[in-house]
Amino acid sequence: MRRGFWAGLLLAPFAAFADSGPARPTVVVDIHRAGAKAVAELKRAPGVFWSAEFGTELLLAIDAESEQAWLRRAGVRPGPGTLRRDEIWIRDHVCTHKALQPALATIGGYELLRMPAASLKRVAASDASGFPLPADGVVAREAGNTEGLKAASPAVPATLAIVDRIDAERWFQTMSALAAFNRNSFSPALGSAHDWIRDALGAVSDETASFEYTLEGLGNCGSPSPPAITIANPIAFQYGSVAPDEWIVIGAHYDSRNSSRCDGFAAPQPGANDNASGCAGVIELARAFASVPTARTIVYTCFSGEEQGLWGSRRWVESLQAAGTIGRVRHMINLDMIGYDPSGSLDARIETNLANQGLIAQYVAAAQTYAPTLNLITSTSTGAYSDHWYFLAAGIPSVFTWENGASIYPHYHQATDLPQNMTRARELAGAILRMDAAVIVDLAGGTGLFEDGFE
Ligand SMILES: [Zn+2]
The missing domain is CATH 3.40.630.10 (Zn peptidases)
Incomplete structure (x- = not known):
């Protein structure tokens, strides 16, 4: 981690590295205009271990037995293979020839990479920009999927x-x-x-x-x-x-x-x-x-x-x-x-x-x-x-x-x-x-x- 660089700027409580667990199969769910309640229910669904929210799409880590059932559902596509939560690295706006490794997938407009601890140190010390998954698992959220969203005010x-x-x-x-x-x-x-x-x-x-x-x-x-x-x-x-x-x-x-x-x-x-x-x-x-x-x-x-x-x-x-x-x-x-x-x-x-x-x-x-x-x-x-x-x-x-x-x-x-x-x-x-x-x-x-x- 580039501690000095991030400290004071991004105070996000980043995912604790204790939160490891084995790599899990993943699926990506279309949550465009799903609403806050439906997104919360997906995250709590049986067999879901953890989630990462990327605006229009939701990455779910699931048990292997339920994978086929998930993929039969409308709006669900295969995820970027098996992943551990603590090896996720997210980046955007990176000049392609500088990228140290290609993205595993693009989810909700963000590039997702697998970055094991050893590579994480190398990347953090380089000019490559990116960040680990925030502790709450929310990288970006659709306004319409935000709880307590107020109704529009009349125009002035x-x-x-x-x-x-x-x-x-x-x-x-x-x-x-x-x-x-x-x-x-x-x-x-x-x-x-x-x-x-x-x-x-x-x-x-x-x-x-x-x-x-x-x-x-x-x-x-x-x-x-x-x-x-x-x-x-x-x-x-x-x-x-x-x-x-x-x-x-x-x-x-x-x-x-x-x-x-x-x-x-x-x-x-x-x-x-x-x-x-x-x-x-x-x-x-x-x-x-x-x-x-x-x-x-x-x-x-x-x-x-x-x-x-x-x-x-x-x-x-x-x-x-x-x-x-x-x-x-x-x-x-x-x-x-x-x-x-x-x-x-x-x-x-x-x-x-x-x-x-x-x-x-x-x-x-x-x-x-x-x-x-x-x-x-x-x-x-x-x-x-x-x-x-x-x-x-x-x-x-x-x-x-x-x-x-x-x-x-x-x-x-x-x-x-x-x-x-x-x-x-x-x-x-x-x-x-x-x-x-x-x-x-x-x-x-x-x-x-x-x-x-x-x-
Ligand atoms: Zn630009």
Whole structure:
């Protein structure tokens, strides 16, 4: 375990390693829209030893005698063979050429690996991200499978007026325009993408800036290390009228990657879904909030260097810490891969860490009222795989809003990550952005500001 790394960030009471027992046969049960009661009953069913919940799917460890009976039931598929609970390792958003071992299975959008104790030490000491099964066995949960879920509240007209400004077709055009740039962090064209984003944000906000930092060479898979370069994150400010020094930060990385070619920037890497989709989402939110008076300041930014290790967001957080202004950031929303849904049920995830689990209810409520088409999956087991990470590490309430896992996207880090390969892009991104917009109204709004004279 990378103790120092996780301590204080993920306070999840991880599965005790005493909970061993022999390896058991496993099955995977579809629990999409099953409801809290039915999921609890499955976990308590006779012959079930332990379970692991992954949003839309439930992994059950069962006795060998009942396996055939389970597999005859509707919505049950074979699991990844026999498993011990304490050797489960879960990961997401891992660049394929860096993975030390292939996944046994993808369950509910998460990759599941068998990681015996010896390998666990090796992986924990490496850069591979991942985590063991949380003690309660819940990695992610569908909002609809959550006990005590409240009914949707009626829409607030002033909030709805802003949410309705989200234009999914306009977002798609922005995303497609960004996908036309070579946005590898080491590409000579990255600066053009930076300027394009800054200009788009500048047209609908009060002021723009650019955060510059040094990205080290970081060569890998035998390729020569490129020289260190200076790159930048475009930033835009829409100032609040009551508390301008209280910031709500909306961020997404704009760089892209083609991992099949060892990060060479000459390889095609349109990164339409990863992550022109999220950066275009930041721009769409800025357009929706253009000229909307808010109490707090909304800060829009697209990060670079994400694919090399979250450098753009990390360095910016560090610079705010060094300047003593990190306390201005009251909340951070991260968007990374928001435009792919092969499930047919418009699955979307909201993730944070256990310390911030209280934030989830606000997003669930926003989705219920303003984006009811979303099948929301919530998790307090987020990892160091996108730009919310260093905000969480700095103690800032941060939430990652995205599709149902990187492993569901067959074009991840490939030359084929193109707009036309993003199934249900407009519906999913449009709904995620409506949810985020409603949350931003709550976070940035302030009392009374929306009641006077706005539309
Ligand atoms: Zn990404």
